[in-house]
Amino acid sequence: MSLSKDHETFCSPYILKCIIHRAENLPIADFTTSDPYVQISIGSRIEGKTKVIYRNHRAPEWEEVFIIKMLQRNSILKLKIYDYDKNKDDDLMGITAIDLNEIPLDEIQRSKHFISGVGGYNCKL
Numbered sequence: 001m002s003l004s005k006d007h008e009t010f011c012s013p014y015i016l017k018c019i020i021h022r023a024e025n026l027p028i029a030d031f032t033t034s035d036p037y038v039q040i041s042i043g044s045r046i047e048g049k050t051k052v053i054y055r056n057h058r059a060p061e062w063e064e065v066f067i068i069k070m071l072q073r074n075s076i077l078k079l080k081i082y083d084y085d086k087n088k089d090d091d092l093m094g095i096t097a098i099d100l101n102e103i104p105l106d107e108i109q110r111s112k113h114f115i116s117g118v119g120g121y122n123c124k125l
């Protein structure tokens, strides 16, 4: 993840580059596995979603890059992991929140985050 100032525009002065790499040991949401994807949001706005990794709750890998323009740095980035379900609503498996004030400007920060699961699970993202 990196956060930098965009000196060319006053409308969206901050650019967040967020790379979703992988997760480990997600809860089982279906009978024997899960179909996880990650939803990225800032405040109440959904900024993006990764693709669904089917039938892999142990070590799904996304390796997807999201470039998010922001008005202010004082924001909370939320990463929610859902289990995709074809014929019903997707199940929320876990959530983590990152205070972007704690991300240094113009530095690449690689970090692991523990996901608090709705069933009391903890897993890594």
Ligand SMILES: [Ca+2]
Residues within 6 Å of the ligand: 029, 030, 034, 035, 083, 084, 085, 086
């Ligand atoms: Ca599913």
